[in-house]
Ligand SMILES: Nc1ncnc2c1ncn2[C@@H]1O[C@H](COP(=O)(O)OP(=O)(O)OP(=O)(O)O)[C@@H](O)[C@H]1O
């Protein structure tokens with residue numbers, strides 16, 4: 001399975017992936033409450049990127065360039081990022097349920113973000129993503145300590161139990177902070193944001209989300225063999241020559257970093273990190289050389305599609321994207337499970 | 345690619361005054377061993393006597409509280425994991441996975457210490473993996489899924505994975521566990537036929553007789569070390585294992601073997 005793919009094959013795959021992504025992004029821009037012709041989308045992009053000088057309606061141009069394009073790019077980055085986070089955590093913790101949402105990382109990031117946004121911790125000196133990152137790291141630290149010190153059962157189920165406890169704690173903290181300090185208006189906005197919301201996304205978010213995902217993707221790809229080596233557990237990884245502690249630290253920090261960035265931009269979106277890696281494993285097997293890029297691609301496509309649906313499902317209203325991911329994700333996952341069980 | 349560790353000395357693996365503790369409880373303590381190139385060492389002892397702990401310390405998977413281990417004459421702490429894994433392979437007592445991997449995938453993991461993020465899989469890696477699978481007679485199962493394998497087949501896959509590391513020293517923790525008698529004998533023959541230094545924990549004392557030297561563990565201590573016939577004396581068997589043992593001679597070829605019998609608590613006391 002790890003046969004090296006020929007250079008030509010690699011190039012073909014790369015071109016294929018980029019094409020599919022580009023089509024998805026185009027769809028993400030064109031479809032919405034006001035549908036925009038794909039040709040107008042392309043002309044706008046040509047105007048902005050190469051100053052092609054097509055004469056276009058400035059309103060259409062504005063929708064395409066200032067709203068839908070950044071929104072779709074962030075959706076894609078977010079899907080790719082969360083999928084990789086789930087992949088990393090599942091491989092390292094040897095638990096199929098591990099993902100940023102279940103392990104309390106998303107909840108911690110939300111608390112951190114709310115502390116900055118509502119309470120004003122840091123007096124405007126600390127930005128929202130920094131707060132979210134600190135929250136994510138604190139939450140995961142607490143969960144890890146709890147999992148380590150509580151004796152009993154197997155270590156891998158321990159971390160999930162600890163994660164659930166951590167999520168509850170941080171979600172409660174977030175709710176407490178909001179009730180205590182936010183105005184009714186603010187509270188509604190924050191709750192909406194916490195369920196996952198791409199409405200407020202502008203170009204500044206794109207410049208955070210895409211580099212974060214690119215870094216995470218490179219790091220994961222660099223560590224792909226190490227991730228494989230955890231197949232039989234961490235002792236086995238160590239005897240295969242992997243510096244276990246260093247690898248874990250780097251990769252989990254990477255997952256916390258990406259989760260924090262994503263939560264600070266779009267709120268916490270569950271399910272993507274859990275479902276995408278499993279679905280992709282059924283497609284390409286369990287070696288990370290393929291899993292890492294494929295998960296990122298499928299995650300991006302999934303969230304771009306979910307975003308499109310969230311805009312058109314109910315006329316005149318945008319659903320929180322977290323609702324859509326769960327609504328599509330759960331049945332698709334069930335189907336894959338049934339099919340997978342039959343195939344193997 | 346880095347060069348594998350080498351040494352001119354005959355001693356490939358040794359430890360001095362090795363000890364490991366969890367809080368105040370010593371799991372193993374005061375263990376000194378020198379293992380020569382090509383030697384086959386058996387570690388025997390009752391359940392909980394510290395065999396697995398000792399093997400993990402020797403493999404560098406756990407850090408000793410006291411003493412140190414030297415691999416090829418170099419302190420284990422001074423080597424990185426990759427260098428250790430290129431020289432020494434370890435097969436755990438239990439290692440399982442839920443991942444849907446094939447036998448081929450599992451054995452390919454053994455090449456991990458020889459690959460790097462920028463170093464692609466090569467023909468030589470293919471060659472090594474193929475050999476490892478042949479050595480454990482599993483070539484015909486290479487495409488089978490891990491979860492469809494029997495316990496004995498899994499054990500052989502683990503050994504093939506260790507062999508794919510092309511190690512000079514092989515540590516095995518109860519490799520004959522879960523195997524039927526034929527597979528047990530086949531596996532011992534296989535391991536003894538390998539051109540590597542082996543250290544393995546075993547429970548069957550008659551099987552342990554095939555080793556060059558035996559290390560007898562009891563309550564975390566090394567209580568005897570030497571050729572099997574010298575260390576497995578009736579007195580030692582009674583003290584360490586709490587069983588009565590007598591040496592018998594096979595009339596056909598004159599080979600010596602152990603006859604073991606249970607001792608009741610009363611008998612154990614009166615014999616003391
Ligand atoms: N983390 C731990 N904390 C406390 N005690 C431990 C720990 N790990 C192992 N032990 C104890 O240390 C002792 C030695 O364990 P070890 O696994 O090395 O024994 P063993 O000789 O391999 O036994 P077996 O034949 O059953 O495999 C046992 O009594 C075990 O209960």
Ligand SMILES: [Mg+2]
Pocket residue numbers: 395396397437517
């Ligand atoms: Mg043991």
